[in-house]
Amino acid sequence: MSAVPVEVGWDADAAVAAWHGLPPLAGDVTTDACVVGLGATGLAAVQALVDRGLSVIGLDAGRVAAGAAGRNGGFLLGGPAPPLHQALAQWGDCAVDFYRETLRELDRVFELLGPDVVRRVGSIRLAGLPGAPDDAELADCAEHEAALRAHGIGVERYAGELGAGLFLPDDAAVNPAVRALALALPLTQVAALHERTPVTSVRAGTVDTPHGTVSAGVVIVAVDGRLEIVLPQLRGRVRTSRLQMLATEPVRPGRLPCPVYCRWGYDYAQQLPDGRMFVGGGRDLFVEDEWGTRTQPSAAVQHYLDGVAAQLAGEPVTVTHRWAASAAFTADSRALCTEVDPGVVAVGGYSGHGNLVGPVAARAAVALALDGTAPPAYFAG
Ligand SMILES: Cc1cc2nc3c(=O)[nH]c(=O)nc-3n(C[C@H](O)[C@H](O)[C@H](O)COP(=O)(O)OP(=O)(O)OC[C@H]3O[C@@H](n4cnc5c(N)ncnc54)[C@H](O)[C@@H]3O)c2cc1C
Incomplete structure (x- = not known):
């Protein structure tokens, strides 16, 4: 592990390397609305505002x-985050509304960014890992499939060189950093976006940073990992965990025909057309070590991921990048969209599935903050 730099594999993309950067906040300022956190969720909130x-x-x-x-x-x-049949059991029928809303969000992202950024290739849910099939998980896949079919959501059986499971034709893959920067670029023309500006406290009407204070009638906090640090009042409702990934040199292109998540979704990988693989997971096996806000990868999880990468590749792999990041979890996997102070709405706690949910939550947060519209039942208020 020591020979491989701790760097984010996605940042090797030319579009990320070309990002020009944005200036930090410079002094106190008054505005209608302030968004804390400029990931895909915060950027969706900026757009909606x-x-x-x-x-x-x-x-x-x-x-x-x-x-x-x-x-x-x-x-x-x-x-x-849970498969549809489990979400139905836990949340009730709103799990189906939620599913449909995330698919609509995927259509929006695709329309906005096009096929060069969003690869609409579907996804595979594999029962177990390649070479280590899991009959109990295969039985769960059957329940998952039945729930999707019952609600008219696309699903097929998968059986191929990786093993057996489900193929979900509607899903897609992106380089997440490219996606976010592509969303941010046009927004720099219509909003004042500042990087390198850590927020130290948020309360009604006021956002403090070391570079100045923002006074705003509406504040949307769109930070997933570390949400309970930015807003300590949410401690106990969300909990931050480290999640880890690695990237490899190219292996046989097409080995992973689309993003694959396996072993109950705990391990996952996507392969780019040039053969490079991006592999994550293992959190469940080291769960106590992974709670908290550290973002340095650990030797234990990375060692585990080396093995997963080789199993998924079907051949030995050479690791080029290792990294980690924070994501927040909730007890029942329902994300938060909640007013924490008058005019201050927090979203987060996507339990490892925030890429499409985040923007949906962002728009619900704006509707709550501006119109008082209660968030849909699939969010925790
Ligand atoms: C390794 C890993 C793999 C994952 N894989 C998937 C996946 O394949 N699909 C999926 O749907 N989800 C996945 N998730 C979850 C998903 O990435 C997140 O839920 C989602 O990206 C959250 O985005 P966000 O914009 O809401 O928040 P974040 O990206 O968590 O945070 C937004 C921003 O807030 C900033 N910030 C934090 N604190 C402060 C502060 N005090 N002041 C100012 N800014 C601050 C951060 O710098 C960050 O840029 C994964 C998560 C991880 C860590």
Whole structure:
């Protein structure tokens, strides 16, 4: 592990390397609305607020998508974190509304960014890992399939060189950092976005940073990992965990025909057309070590991921990048969309599935903050 730099594999893309950067906040300022966190969620909130005619300031502690939004597996999966049959059992019928809303969000992202950024290739849910099939998980796949079919959501059986499971034709894959920066670029023309501006406290009407204070009638906090640090009042409702990934040199192109999540979704990988693989997972096996806000990869999880990468590749792999990021979890996997102070709405706690849910939550947050519209039942208020 020591020979491989701790760097985000996605950042090797030319579009990320070409990002020009945005200036930090410079002094106190008054605006209609302030968005804290410029990942895909915060950027969706900025867009929704601008669309309502408000002046908007967006702040990020690092680069745009410095957190999970630029460091994740890049899976754009319909539905909630638990498979649909489990979500139905836990949340009731609103799980189906949620599923449909995330698919609509995927259509939006595709329309906005096009096929060069969003690869609409579907996804595979594999029972077990290649070479280590899991009959109990295969039985769960059958229940998953039945729930999807019952609600008219696309699903097929998968049986191939990787093993057996389900193929979900609606899903897609992205380089998450490219996605976020592509969303941010046009927003720099219509909102004041600032990088390298950590927010130190948020309360009604006021957002403090070391570079100045933003006074705003509406504040949307769109930080997933570390949400309970930015808003300590949410401790106990969300809990931050480290999630880890690695990237490899190219292996046989087409080995993974689309993003694959396996072993109950705990391990996952996507392969780019040039053969490079981006592999994550293992959190469940080291769960106590992974709670908290550290983002340095650990030797134990990375060693585990080396093995997963080789199993998924079907051949030995050479690792080129290792990294980690923070994501927040909730007890029942329902994300938060909640007013924490008058005019201050927090979203987050996507339980490892925020790529499509985040923007849906962002728009619900704006509707709550501006119109008092209660968030849909699939969010925890
Ligand atoms: C390794 C990994 C793999 C994952 N894989 C997937 C996947 O394949 N598909 C999927 O749907 N989800 C996945 N997730 C979850 C998903 O990445 C997140 O839920 C989602 O990206 C959250 O995005 P966000 O914009 O809401 O928040 P984040 O990206 O968590 O945070 C937004 C921004 O807030 C900033 N910030 C934090 N604190 C402050 C502060 N005090 N002041 C100012 N700014 C601050 C950060 O710098 C960051 O840029 C994964 C997560 C990880 C970590």
